[in-house]
Amino acid sequence: xxxxxxxxxxxxxxxxxxxxxxxxxxxxxxxxxxxxxxxxxxxxxxxxxxxxxxxxxxxxxxxxxxxxxxxxxxxxxxxxxxxxxxxxxxxxxxxxxxxxxxxxxxxxxxxxxxxxxxxxxxxxxxxxxxxxxxxxxxxxxxxxxxxxxxxxxxxxxxxxxxxxxxxxxxxxxxxxxxxxxxxxxxxxxxxxxxxxxxxxxxxxxxxxxxxxxxxxxxxxxxxxxxxxxxxxxxxxxxxxxxxxxxxxxxxxxxxxxxxxxxxxxxxxxxxxxxxxxxxxxxxxxxxxxxxxxxxxxxxxxxxxxxxxxxxxxxxxxxxxxxxxxxxxxxxxxxxxxxxxxxxxxxxxxxxxxxxxxxxxxxxxxxxxxxxxxxxxxxxxxxxxxxxxxxxxxx
Numbered sequence: 001x002x003x004x005x006x007x008x009x010x011x012x013x014x015x016x017x018x019x020x021x022x023x024x025x026x027x028x029x030x031x032x033x034x035x036x037x038x039x040x041x042x043x044x045x046x047x048x049x050x051x052x053x054x055x056x057x058x059x060x061x062x063x064x065x066x067x068x069x070x071x072x073x074x075x076x077x078x079x080x081x082x083x084x085x086x087x088x089x090x091x092x093x094x095x096x097x098x099x100x101x102x103x104x105x106x107x108x109x110x111x112x113x114x115x116x117x118x119x120x121x122x123x124x125x126x127x128x129x130x131x132x133x134x135x136x137x138x139x140x141x142x143x144x145x146x147x148x149x150x151x152x153x154x155x156x157x158x159x160x161x162x163x164x165x166x167x168x169x170x171x172x173x174x175x176x177x178x179x180x181x182x183x184x185x186x187x188x189x190x191x192x193x194x195x196x197x198x199x200x201x202x203x204x205x206x207x208x209x210x211x212x213x214x215x216x217x218x219x220x221x222x223x224x225x226x227x228x229x230x231x232x233x234x235x236x237x238x239x240x241x242x243x244x245x246x247x248x249x250x251x252x253x254x255x256x257x258x259x260x261x262x263x264x265x266x267x268x269x270x271x272x273x274x275x276x277x278x279x280x281x282x283x284x285x286x287x288x289x290x291x292x293x294x295x296x297x298x299x300x301x302x303x304x305x306x307x308x309x310x311x312x313x314x315x316x317x318x319x320x321x322x323x324x325x326x327x328x329x330x331x332x333x334x335x336x337x338x339x340x341x342x343x344x345x346x347x348x349x350x351x352x353x354x355x356x357x358x359x360x361x362x363x364x365x366x367x368x369x370x371x372x373x374x375x376x377x378x379x380x381x382x383x384x385x386x387x388x389x390x391x392x393x394x
Contacts, residue, residue: 009083016081019088025079030056030090031098034071036199039063048199049075049090055201060092070105072098107207111237119216124240126221127189128256132159134183134220135192136176139164143196143227143246150250154257161186167195168202173211180214180222188220190253193235194246197227206233215239225249347379357384365392 019025032049039045045064048055058075067073077092114120133151137144139162151160163179166172176193183191193215195203205211206226212234215222224239225246236242243249251258339345343353354362355375362368368387376383 008086012081012083012086016083019079019081022079027076028079028090029074029076031072031074032056034067034073035069035201037064037067037069039065045092048201049073050201057087057089058092059089060095064095067095067097074098107234110207110209111234114212114234114237119212120237122216122238122240124221126223126241126253129156130158130189130253130256132161132187132189133192133253134161134163134179134186134188134190135194136163136165136179136183137192137194137246138167141167141196143194143225146247147192147194147225147250150247151254154254154261156254156257158254158257161188168198168205170205172205173208176205176211177214180218184219191218191220191222192225192246192249192253193222193239194225194249195227196246203227203233206235209234211235212238223249223253344379347377353377365390 030049032051032055035048035050035055037045037047043063045060045062045067047058047067049058050056058077060077074096075090075092076094076096077090079088080091081088135144135147137147144162148160151158161183163182165175165179167176179193180191193206195206203226206224215235215238221240222238223241223243224233224236225243225248226233226236227245232242241249241252243252347353353376355377356362356367357373357375359375360367362374368374368390370387370390372387374385374387376385
């Protein structure tokens with residue numbers, strides 16, 4: 001018969017309950033060396049407690065501003081489970097400081113030994129304008145994108161070669177050493193060893209003596225950008241130039257190009273500013289000259305006279321239009337009168353025109369005699385008649 005499955009959250013709750021019910025695990029005193037210590041925004045202190053073989057995550061629900069990486073301490077507390085991730089951690093109630101941890105102490109002693117032997121004094125200047133840059137890092141890491149973006153940001157023909165290497169764990173040692181040898185045999189101006197940060201354990205490979213010695217022996221200048229700001233590794237001390245981050249290391253390598261670009265930008269700005277100032281001065285001179293010219297010539301009188309002439313011109317045109325309109329009106333009236341005096345028009349209306357045979361118009365009775373022939377003119381014909389009787393009409 002198969003057992004009924006349970007959810008992951010139920011399993012974690014059961015384990016946490018079991019751990020908290022164990023009297024031994026509820027009252028622990030654990031000795032180790034502090035690494036990766038940090039204080040969160042909530043005021044809690046997170047760190048790892050390590051010995052030569054293993055580590056355990058710890059959290060103290062108070063701000064420990066005294067402890068630092070490398071301190072050897074005894075942490076008092078209880079073992080618990082962080083249910084969300086299924087990881088167990090030591091909840092620290094009290095911290096008892098013993099001294100400097102063995103790991104950090106051994107590292108400090110080694111640093112002092114190498115320093116006294118002059119291994120930290122070989123600081124060569126890197127080329128101002130490197131043409132060939134070799135980068136030892138992981139192609140899948142977050143650091144490579146930022147470094148390439150930084151280098152590509154300058155307007156220069158730079159050859160970048162990436163040696164894909166592990167940058168964490170014991171296996172990375174061989175890769176890093178082979179990368180250094182590769183770039184020393186290849187035409188390279190500067191070597192950049194980079195990694196995008198990490199815990200003390202992640203970065204501890206760069207404290208390896210063999211890697212440090214290979215960096216020291218390199219004929220090509222070495223720049224490190226291993227991505228940590230609190231502690232420097234042996235590789236950082238032996239390198240020619242040390243930077244806190246990969247991006248800062250890339251910036252340092254191309255600084256010569258950036259300086260030239262900045263100088264050119266400043267010169268261009270100065271040139272534009274001076275040109276603008278000269279144009280402004282010439283413009284001011286032109287305005288002044290225009291004002292002087294205007295003051296010396298009777299331009300205002302010319303403008304006033306021109307305007308007055310335009311007024312006269314418009315007045316004359318208006319009066320002429322008015323006169324012509326009146327004349328046309330008068331001519332229309334005269335034409336109507338002429339039309340009224342035209343006998344042809346009167347004949348069309350039914351009137352007649354009487355004259356004697358000689359063509360004299362008969363206007364009075366005295367011009368007519370009995371039996372005299374007269375001519376009567378109509379609109380479209382003429383009649384000759386004889387006078388039978390003359391009679392005065394009143």
